[in-house]
Amino acid sequence: MLIRNVTLPDGRTGLDVLVQAGRFAAIAPRLPAPEGVTVIEAEGQLLSPPFVDAHFHMDATLSYGLPRVNASGTLLEGIALWGELKPQLTQEALVERALQYCDWAVAKGLLAIRSHVDVCDDRLLAVEALLHVREKVKPYLDLQLVAFPQDGVLRSPTALANLKRALDMGVDVVGGIPHFERTMADGAQSVKILCELAAERGLRVDMHCDESDDPLSRHIETLAFHTQRLGLHGRVTGSHLTSMHSMDNYYVSKLLPLMREAGVHAIANPLINITLQGRHDTYPKRRGMTRVPELMAAGINVGFGHDCVMDPWYSLGSADMLEVAAMGLHVAQMTSQAQMRACFDAVTVNSAKILGLADHGIELGKPADFVLLQSRDPIEAIRLRATRLMVVRRGEVIARTPPAAASLALPGRPAQVDWRLRRAGAQPPSLE
Template identity: 75%
Template structure:
């Protein structure tokens, strides 16, 4: 073997597992592996996971916080207006530099696959060109999937559909949309139909910003599910945000959930941003805004979590940590049962990998040896601690490493250090 990782704990709860890696892929997972590796790593019982996957992000806007000014209201609509002001000032070099810097953060966090929406409403398609270049540069260590996103509306913005076609021809991977931002509900539904038909013709996946609103009558997810079934796009379509579902009538949702499940449409919630941007017109009680994650899961719908924004016109926080996203999702959705917490971990690993159609992802023989060793004893503990990534591996090669999370104590008759683990280790164990 090229590499053997010893004594790993896996996200499914198995312990004492050895992982044999050869030619960049997992060759074997078993207890007490007899084969030796040219290199060996002792996981010491820590969690070894497939890498984190961000199913929804905006890399063309990342790290642009404060340009051209700060979003004073903190609202979605001011963020969109700010982005419109910034677009004429964008340069390709600046877009590439900011995106590359964020990709460095992502790798350090064990985030090795990102689906990013890229605005195509600028006729210059500067952001598209920039992110295609970024995708080329990071390909050896990070999977970057691009969505052609008509931020200003595919029908509302003149020339947007032509720009989307051009972006796809240039190599963008996925068809995007934003039906709730069209001028009328009817135009929103029409945009869903047109975009899904285009995706079906081109053999592409679809990922639409859908119903990112507190309006319970914003029901474009219904149209998206219908068009997915009509056009045979099952398993290739995702609805992102779906925040209006938080405000919908329960009877209507009881009909909507089976429709989404039957259509094979996946849901992508963005806990950090949904809790921040939604409910802005409420006094009290104030809506949380995030879509009905436990109910969607119970109906058999794939649900992933996305980061959505980091230091951009919509959100002045973030650092590329998908465990922070899972942590927020767990709390907002009140998913504090043991199995529910594990589902939150899956929502930033296995489920988004499935939605993106990532080849060779997982912890099985034959999968790519893309792995993260975390300073935690389980998936749930990893979320609780937003655990340090001890090691990040891409195709069996270490690409990032981090220090352990330990604090030194100077107290009488108490341990000399703490590591915040449920079963704390003594210093000499390392």
């Protein structure tokens, strides 16, 4: 196919993109159309790399209300609810819900997801189910799995053995939850054990780290230390990091350089962090999300995750990473032009880097994976939660959505509404 007159997220406009043999074959203005190619007129709209969700829980998704609804809305009740649900899980139901969510994801242009999968159930039902799903969706969606000891790798008696079994079965990444261990010392010890396991196996690490309002929950410092000690630079991620929201500025001024030197990635989950954190506050009430602009300014790669969709922790969501970007933008007050574009990067290129997706991006020779959005730039895409007009994987269209439009019946006004802002030089409305 040849897509004419696109805008790219880096601001280049008026480009044509030629796709041949499933790859980007040419990117330049006014390309000639080879014989037999399908020509698509983009009319200046945004051609983006696919969205990437750096942090999700697919084993729990779409289970909202099972076995009951989280009445308090807290993190701890969600964990307790998940514990109640685990004995009732079946592989068939897990697979069905996960595949339905993957359908939603594809329709929203979300073609890569890192999902944590609980390994504290000795049956490893969820692990087996998501390994099956990973293989099933492989032609159209990159699903990366994290062995996640939800109940604590030291706190749960069989968790470490189960985690190793899950890795032996083909799970991709070593997970952890140090702040949920019985003591701070156990939390630090769990980080050491898990980082050494990852180094031994040549794997990446992604830990739920300091998902707490407690400013003394500082396991990210330990994670950065062991990353440096073991030479795991660029392979380790700290997810959530919500305690950083409550830390004093002096300590953070020490912490950020440690993370940067170790090459530790950071993931914020805007929708869930601001829903679950600050629950013990009256007013003023903390937002809870980690210090995204400060992390970015320090040279740390920051991605955004959706975390939850309709599960024991969160009752909403639709696999829309633009909704995640919009919430992150608002909560972190990232309203400059550069910062808003950085929020778009947090759900595309930054998160792709966290997952190690070397083929992600609109560049010559790379696989032709992209989304055509009904917007003219990344900021407008976030503002409008832009319609995904076309989702393409390896040069094949795998999803389409009609353009968003509304009809008006107002005297003297246009017949249709286009929520994109009228550009300079466009025909002004008549004053007659």
